[in-house]
Amino acid sequence: xxxxxxxxxxxxxxxxxxxxxxxxxxxxxxxxxxxxxxxxxxxxxxxxxxxxxxxxxxxxxxxxxxxxxxxxxxxxxxxxxxxxxxxxxxxxx
Numbered sequence: 001x002x003x004x005x006x007x008x009x010x011x012x013x014x015x016x017x018x019x020x021x022x023x024x025x026x027x028x029x030x031x032x033x034x035x036x037x038x039x040x041x042x043x044x045x046x047x048x049x050x051x052x053x054x055x056x057x058x059x060x061x062x063x064x065x066x067x068x069x070x071x072x073x074x075x076x077x078x079x080x081x082x083x084x085x086x087x088x089x090x091x092x093x
Contacts, residue, residue: 007086009035013077019090024055029087035077042073046083055091060084 003019013035020028029050037043049067053059064080067073 003090003092005086005090007082007089009078009082009085012079012082015078015082015086017086017090019087021055021091026050026053026055026087031083031086033078035075037076037078038074039071042068042071045071045073050087055088057084057088060087 001021003017003021005017005019007015007017009015013033015031015033015035018028018030018032019026029047031043031047046064046067049063050060053063061080061084064083068075068080
């Protein structure tokens with residue numbers, strides 16, 4: 001299934017999600033918005049890590065947090081919880 005969302009992270013920035021999922025797992029996710037991430041390829045790393053992740057809030061947060069820590073990413077205007085909320089909104093939750 002395909003889903004899209006636009007979500008304003010509380011005290012953060014706007015996040016846009018394009019989501020393809022099947023059987024409660026992420027096949028593909030594209031994350032865009034008016035936030036900043038350093039280094040810039042960090043967003044691609046997060047998107048890659050999310051493939052196959054269960055569409056459940058804690059699983060998504062843990063996957064993102066693992067990628068952030070492993071790659072020493074700096075997030076400005078967004079956080080793992082906000083990204084997870086935006087993804088679940090795209091799913092229809």
